[in-house]
Amino acid sequence: MGDPDEIASNKITSYKDTGARGVTQTLTGFNQSGTFLIHDNLKAALLSFRHPTKDVSVWVDALCINQRNKIEKNAQVARMHEVYTQAEKVCVWSGEGNGSTERSTFDFLQLMLDLQQLDELVADPEGAAGGWTMVVKLMKNRWFSRRWVIQELALSRDDFVRWGREDLVWKDFADSIALFMTRYEEIKRTSVNPDIYKATDARALAANVIVHATVNLFRKSNEGQIEQRLLPLEILVSFLLLPFEATLPRDTIFAVLMLANDSQPSFANPSATPDPRIIPDYGKCLVDVYADFMDYCIEKSQSLDILCRYWAAVQTISKLEALKKGKTSTEKMPTWIPLIENSAFGEPRYLPEGRANGDSFVGGLERMGQQVYHASAGLRAWHEFGTRNLNQRRTRIAKRFTFP
Numbered sequence: 001m002g003d004p005d006e007i008a009s010n011k012i013t014s015y016k017d018t019g020a021r022g023v024t025q026t027l028t029g030f031n032q033s034g035t036f037l038i039h040d041n042l043k044a045a046l047l048s049f050r051h052p053t054k055d056v057s058v059w060v061d062a063l064c065i066n067q068r069n070k071i072e073k074n075a076q077v078a079r080m081h082e083v084y085t086q087a088e089k090v091c092v093w094s095g096e097g098n099g100s101t102e103r104s105t106f107d108f109l110q111l112m113l114d115l116q117q118l119d120e121l122v123a124d125p126e127g128a129a130g131g132w133t134m135v136v137k138l139m140k141n142r143w144f145s146r147r148w149v150i151q152e153l154a155l156s157r158d159d160f161v162r163w164g165r166e167d168l169v170w171k172d173f174a175d176s177i178a179l180f181m182t183r184y185e186e187i188k189r190t191s192v193n194p195d196i197y198k199a200t201d202a203r204a205l206a207a208n209v210i211v212h213a214t215v216n217l218f219r220k221s222n223e224g225q226i227e228q229r230l231l232p233l234e235i236l237v238s239f240l241l242l243p244f245e246a247t248l249p250r251d252t253i254f255a256v257l258m259l260a261n262d263s264q265p266s267f268a269n270p271s272a273t274p275d276p277r278i279i280p281d282y283g284k285c286l287v288d289v290y291a292d293f294m295d296y297c298i299e300k301s302q303s304l305d306i307l308c309r310y311w312a313a314v315q316t317i318s319k320l321e322a323l324k325k326g327k328t329s330t331e332k333m334p335t336w337i338p339l340i341e342n343s344a345f346g347e348p349r350y351l352p353e354g355r356a357n358g359d360s361f362v363g364g365l366e367r368m369g370q371q372v373y374h375a376s377a378g379l380r381a382w383h384e385f386g387t388r389n390l391n392q393r394r395t396r397i398a399k400r401f402t403f404p
Contacts, residue, residue, distance in 0.1 A: 036063060045093045048162065059083055061148070070282045077280040080148075081155055081258040085226075090156035092149070092173075094141050097164030105134040106161075106168045109176040122183050125190040132187055135180055136196055138163075139207035145348050147244040147255040154214045154259060155226070174211045181208055200352045204345050206243040213240060217259050229261035233278070234297040236260055238309035242340065245348035249313040250289050254280040262300060286315055290337050291385050298383050304375035305362040307336065310343035 038046075042062060049056050065076045084090060108131040112118045121128040143149065153159055159170030180187070181203065188197045202208060219228040231240065236256045246252050257263045263278055277292035284292075290312055297306040315331040333339060341347050346356040361373040375381075 038062065041093075041095060044096045045091075048093070048096075048165070049091075059087070073282050074280050077254055077282075080151060084152050084155040085157070087156055088158065090152050090159045092143065092153070092159060092161040092170060094138070094143055094161055094163040097166070099164060101134060102164040102166040105138055106163070106166055108134060109168065110172060112176045112179050113172060115179075118179055118183070122186055122190075125187070126192050129192050132180075132191065133193060133196055135177075136200060136202055139177065139202060139205045140200065140352055141207070144210055145206040145243060145245050145351070147241070147246040147251055150210060150213060150241060150244060151255060151258060153210065154217050174214070177207060177211045181211075201354045204243065204351050204354070206348065206351065209241070209243045229259065231259075231261060232300065233257065233260035233263045233293075234301060234306055237293070238297075238306060238311040242311060242343055243345070243348050243351055246313065248282075249286055249315050250280075250282060250284075252311065252313050253278065253289065253293050286331065287334065287337070290333075294337075295383070295385055298381050302376075302380045304381045304383065307338060308362045308373075308375050309360050310338045310340050310357075312337045312339050313347070314339065 042060065046058075046060075049058055061080075066072045111131075112121065121131065153170065161168045161170060161173050184202055188194075191197060217230060218226045219230060221227055233253075233256070236259060237253055241256060246255055257278060257280070263275070275296060277296045281289070294306050298304060312333065314333055342357055344355055344357055344359050345351050346353075350356065362375060
């Protein structure tokens, strides 16, 4: 993931595959099948994956899915889990790097895996200061804050991190970050470079959350096969995965559907029909997507707590596009949709700046069984979102919330 404000400017051309192998294929205008513009980060990744003599098969969402065809996108997003569960390898592309710190950072992470070495590093704050700084900077890499990567890492069988020309097995990366966080307070307290910790709370960074989440989302067999999904969709969207951002606000929900234990057919009943309220549909307006999700959560949980957790992202367009369309740059949401900007750390892009607001009254996983507040006072919730407007804009109005 590169700069979200960057304009795609790198031309890439795809060619029809003749199926021939071991012979020279001439790429001409006659066998072109499409030309696309891609961002710098994707261009760098594709160049990194190339091999001088062998075919390399890769799946890139931005190229392999027609992003302008909503019907195709709906169908492909619903099957994304198949790509990652069946992939030979999944690459965590962390960018080009600068050619000097990538190897030293990975070497330091692997050094931490030796518990005796870790103790010695923590006991030598001055000598290890540069290493800790490199770890925090890597954890701030924006790739880790992409919402789709949770599914990519959680469902795949063989992952690795590539930064520039250097590779590190994902398991080693995840274990080293987990160990770093177990000693984080001590490292922070004794640091000779305290400014880096004042400006960043590593505990809130997506790299830390993703390491924790990918371990706790499923119960897996020794062969890595998913045997049980552990968490409901409401908790994933409105609490556990808040640090992860999506280019399209709808993907706040769609990107994690296959991780939840209540949003798809179960292993016990694989022929069950998915709930139509949460099936990926990029033709549905954003308010309807959120209203259907909240309707689904309230019915499943029999609680109105989803109204008190701040999770919903809004669609933002450029100021120029807003002027052309005569709209504001940020889409307005009804007041009953709780916006993520009001969550404890605000929008994901502001996570490195630290806490911005208090915790939600109803809390999340850490307060299960000991919540001090319930939106429906512990009673079974009843709700009605109303009907779509007659002008077919398909926005919903929350009419009322009452309790039996």
